[in-house]
Amino acid sequence: MNDMIAIYALVALLSVPLGIYIARALSTQPSRIDTLFSVIEKPIYRLAGINSQQTMTWQAYALAILKLHVGLILLAWLVFMCQSMLPLNPDGIPGMPWDTALHTAVSFATNTNQQHYSGQAQLSHLSQTLAIVTLQFLTPATGLAVLVAIARTLLVARPAGLIKGVGNYYHDLTRTVVRVMLPLATVVALLLTSQGVPSSYQAAHQVDMLDAQVEEVQLIPLGPVASMVAIKQLGTNGGGWYGPNSTVPLENPTPLANVIETASITLIPVALLIAIALISGRRRLMMGIGVVMIAFSLISTSVVVYSERMPNAALVELSQAGANLEGKELRFGTDLSALWGSWTTQTSNGSVNAMHDSFNPMGGMMLLMDMFVNVTFGGVGVGLIGFFLYLMLAAFVGSLMVGRAPELFGKPLETREMRWISLAILAQPLVILGLSALTVAMPGAAGNSNPGFHGLSQVLYEFTSAFANNGSGFEGLGDDTPWWNIACVVALLIGRFLPMLVPLAVAGWLAAKRTAPAGRGTLPMDSPAFMGLTAGVIVIVNLLGFLPALVLGPIAESVVQGF
Amino acid sequence: MNMDMKSHVASSDEAQQTVKASWQHALRFMGVMAVLLGLVYPLVTTTVGGWLFPEQAQGSLVRDGGGRIVGSYLVSQTFVSDKYFIGRPSAAGNDAGGVSGSNLAPSNKALRERAQADAEAIAEREGVSVDQIPVDLITASGSGVDPHISPAAAELQASRVAQAREIDEASVIEMIDKALENTGWLGSPVVNVLRLNVSLDERFPASTTAME
Known part of the structure; x- marks a missing residue:
């Protein structure tokens, strides 16, 4: 119960200042924080040859998105297929087959992070960072950029025909990444490292188990895991370092890590309600939207929590009576697994801290319905x-x-x-x-x-x-x-x-x-x-x-x- | 230097100038961002994290007296000897290289068959009836490497472990209490099985050799 209170309180307390900050960070009016961040932003614009002050029509804005994403998909596809020949592959992982690599590239370029592979065994450290982490930053930032462009164009009342432009995609994208995502992700990555999420470029350890009667050895795969998990959670990405995602103790080691990771799922989507209210000046509208979203969210979470507290039908009379722990981690229990499950499907995050396949049918159905609706806070x-x-x-x-x-x-x-x-x-x-x-x-x-x-x-x-x-x-x-x-x-x-x-x-x-x-x-x-x-x-x-x-x-x- | 684009609410001619989306901009921008986000950011956070929290950053490894790596506190191990506490069922053979849940639905017969076999084996090993087994001992975790069991699941095994080690049950119970994690404000108390077994081996090394 304390964990639930901590998670809800963190999101409620942090989303307001973050929303105000996002509105200011993406504002077209000059502000003091420009000087601070121009140290990073100016070189980016210069190296890319971009004049960030020029505005784009909506068609050019959309075309810029599509062109960048074609490039990103090709880059990731190539890195996945050729990873065996590239550096930062201490575990000697072979290249990915073309179809898995294509699916993975598109999946990460669309902010989906659906995984038909198991990361710790099938991706090198270079693939997990250069291809995956890059996309985990740029795709939520793209969603945020388009949202701000729409808010400027649709919600801000102004005379017809006066304005051709909706903004500059690279300007919005760069600011979102540099001013919002990078600072947040750095803080979360360090917090998660303190809890036991690996931060290392070393190869996996191979270990003989303690019990001398056990013949098998076990592998402990490492990597720059914390840096990825941070942006995975914050950017409604969801693709984990390890196959079963944040169920794995190395990816989500402690109750505190779980509080941070769960709160990170909804933090930016909730903050955006406040940011857009400020950018557009339509506070009552955004408050109304917020009320609908909160209502949907509470209904869904309650149903899933209730469902998972019920026993698993397959296990009746095989043990003491208890909640459905199949596919769940004991350090989280069913309530925190249900909360994560419902939030991750509401927000299009898609990370998990329990296996949804083994949820009770009612809980599993609610997760499906969350994804049909997909706008209960939704993706960044x-x-x-x-x-x-x-x-x-x-x-x-x-x-x-x-x-x-x-x-x-x-x-x-x-x-x-x-x-x-x-x-x-x-x-x-x-x-x-x-x-x-x-x-x-x-x-x-x-x-x-x-x-x-x-x-x-x-x-x-x-x-x-x-x-x-x-x-x-x-x-x-x-x-x-x-x-x-x-x-x-x-x-x-x-x-x-x-x-x-x-x-x-x-x-x-x-x-x-x-x-x-x-x-x-x-x-x-x-x-x-x-x-x-x-x-x-x-x-x-x-x-x-x-x-x-x-x-x-x-x-x-x-x-x-x-x- | 003001990096802002001109406010396009302004009606100046300049604001009407729009720019096209070129391939050159897209690809150069991608290159810059890939270096910043895909190489620099992970390198910086990983280096700083490893420097601030060296133990945690390297996988929370458990070493024996000689410095040999025995495992990780964050990865469960397979135990079969009677002198050891046994963890939850694993769909991954307790190997973090192949982490996985069972992904069996409650409606799947295979789940009941597996749980039944596990429950009967536990009942026989611990000398209890199945309805005394805590539910975490017959359910596979999501990761397949859950390092924890419930305090009740540990207490269920205490007398068998005490017998195998030829020590009294009270001192085993005492060891269980010491291996509790998440006793603070967050989470609920759980027993780290590897931590418990390692500390048993350290505390009662003689009986360990006696058993072997």
């Missing part, structure tokens, strides 16, 4: 962007309900906007259910480790996680096959770029339109009624899309075992 930047997408749909529905021409913040929502908004929202069930159906239909493609209803849940979870850019999994799935790797690449790319760039485009289109003066019939977007409508839209859209699949998976599993 993209969580709020996703919420804006639902807000646009709710504004359209709400305007029609009160008999007004659809509008958003006084700008008309017309066919072009609604076509793209609908596409971005409908792509999710189309891609997830379509690929799941294909996988189940092809004999031998699924690679399930669990039979029956749970087998379907495993497939559904994998694609949901890919599309939501989450990265967690029902990890029993045999997913390192060309089919899984390539099918997931498709879901990863669509799930990342469509829901991120469509709101940017809509913001750009709306900025060019004339603002209608607010009148008596105008939909008040910051009212509790409109927030209720938006919450309703989110719930209904997701239930319509996914209820049948849930009935065939976790609900059926739950009914069969009796709770």
Whole structure:
């Protein structure tokens, strides 16, 4: 209980000053901290040949994102395949097969960190740092940059047609990395090292076990683990150094480390509510969004905590009565595993401190639903962007309900906007259910480790996680096959770029339109009624899309075992 | 030097000048960032962390009297001898090189079969009935290298260990209390199995050799 209080208190206390700081750090107005950070930022701009003062149209901003990400994917892909020939490989790890390497590169470039490999055995120290850590910084920073660009364009009221630009991508990205991510990650990395997360470039130790009757030896893999785990948690990345992520004591050694890592999951997403309120000046709107998110979050966490306190159905009468400890670490117990599980799926982080495959069916279903919604705080930047997408749909529905021409913040929502908004929202069930159906239909493609209803849940979870850019999994799935790797690449790319760039485009289109003066019939977007409508839209859209699949998976599993 | 772009709320002609997204900028920016984030940042935090916390940074290793590495306090080990406390079931053979959970769902028959076999083996070894076994002893951890068991799970094994070492149970119980971790404000108390077994070997070395 103390741990829970500490985690909630840390997020509540730190997110406010952090949000204020982010707003100032990314402001286009000069401030005193510019001098401090220009020591790092100026050389970056100079070496890259970038004039950070030039603004970009939304099209150029989006194109700059795509070009940088093509480069990043190719770089990571090459590093993974060629790691055996590159330095910083003390354990002599061979190169990755092309399909696993491609999936890994795309997975990390989309802020997903879905892993079809086991890091400590299949990646060199160079791959884990040069390829993985670089992407773990740049991808959440990209989400944050796009969010700020959208906020400037969509939320800040100003005359139509005056402004062509939404900002400069490299400017927003560099500032986010240098001013926000790097200082935070450095502090967290050192704190985690103090708790026992390895910080070393040494090779793994091979050890004879203490009991002389045991023949086997064990490996203790080391590496610059803490530096990666810090940004993994802070940047809603989630891809761990070791295969089972923060269940591994070397990655999450103590209750204090667990408090720091859990709080890091939601810290920046929550702080962004405050940052955007300050940047846009729309405090009531952001407060309303915050209330909806907190409500969703508390419901989900309560369900998962309750579910995991229940016994595991397979173990009834094989021991003393107890909670579901299968796949969980004793130093955390079920409550802290459930809290992490629900937060990591709400925020598209995807790191785990317990194995979700062994959660009770109701808990597992809640994790899936968190990922369907994906805007309960959501990923760094993209969580709020996703919420804006639902807000646009709710504004359209709400305007029609009160008999007004659809509008958003006084700008008309017309066919072009609604076509793209609908596409971005409908792509999710189309891609997830379509690929799941294909996988189940092809004999031998699924690679399930669990039979029956749970087998379907495993497939559904994998694609949901890919599309939501989450990265967690029902990890029993045999997913390192060309089919899984390539099918997931498709879901990863669509799930990342469509829901991120469509709101940017809509913001750009709306900025060019004339603002209608607010009148008596105008939909008040910051009212509790409109927030209720938006919450309703989110719930209904997701239930319509996914209820049948849930009935065939976790609900059926739950009914069969009796709770 | 002001690195800010001009506020684009301003209506100056300059703010209307927009820049295109070029490949050259993207690739050069990537190169700079890869060096800063992928090489410099890990090197700095790892070096400073290793300097501030040398024990923790190197994997919290356990060494015997001669300085030989016996294991890590953060990685469980396999124990089969009666003189040792035994940890939780592991889907990874207690090898941190192959860390893994069982990933068996509650609806999977294989989970019940495994747990049943484990429970029967424990009941026989400790001379108890299965309903006396704490649940952590029949559930595989998430990592497969969970170094801990519950205090109740340790107490269950105390009489067997005492017998094997030919010492009285009270002194074993005393050792268990000393091996408790997370007794502070955070977490709930757990027993580190490797720490407990190492300290038993140190405290009662004679009986160790007697058993072998």
